[in-house]
Amino acid sequence: MNSTYIGCNKWQFYGKLISSFIFIPLFIFFFFFGPLNLLFKENTLTGIFLLFLWSLIAFFVILMLFQLLFWPKGVEINSEDKLLKIKFFLSATKTLSIKDIDRYVTTKISTRSTLYEGVLIYTSTNRKFIFSDANLSDYRPVRDFLTANEIQTEGHEKYDNLGYFGSYFKK
Structure with a gap:
């Protein structure tokens, strides 16, 4: 595997x-x-x-x-089965297959001292998942996985905490 x-x-x-x-x-x-x-x-x-x-x-x-x-604390990338297993701090692990991913955008998260790069994945159910250097040790393998599997990219989007967290409460 x-x-x-x-x-x-x-x-x-x-x-x-x-x-x-x-x-x-x-x-x-x-x-x-x-x-x-x-x-x-x-x-x-x-x-x-x-x-x-x-x-x-x-x-x-x-x-x-x-x-x-709500930010992922880890991700397991399975290139063979084309799955992302997303780990969270207190909630259950979520598994995304390539079919579940609608598109992704690149983004930057700004803190007081650092600008972190990352990708924001949109699922077919309008959920968002952030993978960046702010929450992961290295987000680039996720980006490479998305690129290798020809997931549609829509350029760059400004990261918005309210919009991201709001996607968890929408039905």
Whole structure:
């Protein structure tokens, strides 16, 4: 059997995991003891600032959790059977055959310090799967697999977290 396994980008994965363990308690602490208490006391300017800070922390915690849950953490490429077995952090492994893949686009994911390249696969059921250097140790074998199997490419598309995560909740 001719298969290749690509694991997660360990720096990104463990960084998000550790950050979640730090920021979730901080988020809860701010919710119960921070901005809401200070907004109703004399110092409303501090309360407004802390509410803004709490909202910012909430946004990043939710984004990290969604990335941990919905970005693939590994992929097994089976060239012989023309399958992609996609592994996730907490959910079940999903298997995609070439027949399930509608098209793919190249994309770039921008973080504060790095620009990660990748491919975004669209399935026939309008689901999306991101394979990039941000979530995998190397996305290029996935791109090569798609090219070798003559999957239609539609150029480049700007990566959008909301659109990507939204595809998981559409029916």
